[in-house]
Amino acid sequence: MTDATPARSADAAPTRTPRPRRTRPATLERREEILRAAMRVFGSKGYHQGSLAEVAEQVGITHAGVLHHFGSKDRLLTEVLEFRDRVDVEHLEGQHIPGGLDLFRHLVKTAAINAERPGIVQAYTVLTGEAVTDGHPASAWVTERFTGLRADIAGALREVIEERRAAGDTDTDYELTDAALDLAASTIIGAMDGLQIQWLLDPEAVDLAESTAFAIEAILASTLAGARRPRPLD
């Protein structure tokens, strides 16, 4: 039984360099094109309903060409998600990631910008919704994304409250638990996501920017008011 694979290390001439070539710049661009196309397709049709053929067509190749670059549909999806993360971060490059009240202003501004690009919002919403199905390849990513967002927002909340305390605001001297901050953070994220769904389905009926701003202000006010705020349901 002879080895069918060519002998590599054993007696290859030492003159032979291992020859790494790797990615040309044109190829990297190609891959980004594919990622962008995939984002459009998965965003409008969902992951399961979107096909590799459709992604391929948008960049003028065949579906096998896409598989050459990404190996499988699952891997394509995860690379799309990582790519989005990278792009989002680059977008903030130069500017620091805002904290404190600025984070909330940033969220409101983002909603206003998103109201002009339904495609992005749809992509995010579809993938997030799909991720709660059993065994979906994006569910880990979405879950971690939520975890990160909650931490960021809870942190910003803490900053705001501590700032006010430092300024001698006696309205804020209640117990400040992590749980309460997380609660507010989840609620803000939830409201933003839920409003996006309604807006996508019926843009006439919901003003994305305005309702997002309202939600954040309401939750912020309630959180800052702490335990002493009258609870309307009691």
Next chain:
Amino acid sequence: MTDATPARSADAAPTRTPRPRRTRPATLERREEILRAAMRVFGSKGYHQGSLAEVAEQVGITHAGVLHHFGSKDRLLTEVLEFRDRVDVEHLEGQHIPGGLDLFRHLVKTAAINAERPGIVQAYTVLTGEAVTDGHPASAWVTERFTGLRADIAGALREVIEERRAAGDTDTDYELTDAALDLAASTIIGAMDGLQIQWLLDPEAVDLAESTAFAIEAILASTLAGARRPRPLD
């Protein structure tokens, strides 16, 4: 060009009655079984990813049997949605649909109940998320559902405010526009839906009942406080 279809009305013996037989009770039960199975399947896998074969298997027949009853997968989905509507209404039978503050208490209680039945929540969330994809058969249903919910909640809000005015609460004598009520209504619905997503993905991280209650109280308080509430972002 002769008519290939047998002459029906022209000279058929008047003795022939059209013979309607229709559905036996056992059949109706069978169809309900199928609808319940379909809800489970579409709820856990989504509409596109869930197959007729899987639905059929759960009631012990073949996928062709399902098609015999419902004609097509699309029709099955719409009948599932109509069935859910019917069941939900029956569930409230006897009790009046609550209005005013009771509606909000009802929403909070529903969230607490839902925290014990992730299947239902998942079904609702998956279908809603999928509905924002292009040309999805459930999008009309979901859109109308949101429209109805917004109207109900906005109406309840109006009731609450008018009650307080009647009681002489001067805190509520600001302009009361429909737009403001709809805004609050969308936000409450959005928060509930968004929190469900996070809870499904990470039940440890989010307390569905508590966060929903918090969201509703915060938005309610903000709305009742009207225009005079300090706006933290300004």
Next chain:
DNA sequence: TTTCTCTTACTGACGAGTAAGTAATGTGTG
């Protein structure tokens, strides 16, 4: 001449819908 990019061509699987047939369950007629 090796490596990379991509195509053509194929496989295997799965899924919705159709067609034809079968067994059971009624229903109208004599």
Next chain:
DNA sequence: CACACATTACTTACTCGTCAGTAAGAGAAA
């Protein structure tokens, strides 16, 4: 009441389409 025959509730066995993934090779680049 009995018989004939509609109608129902399915099954089996397809068709047709789609889609992910594979294999082999061609042309270009390095």
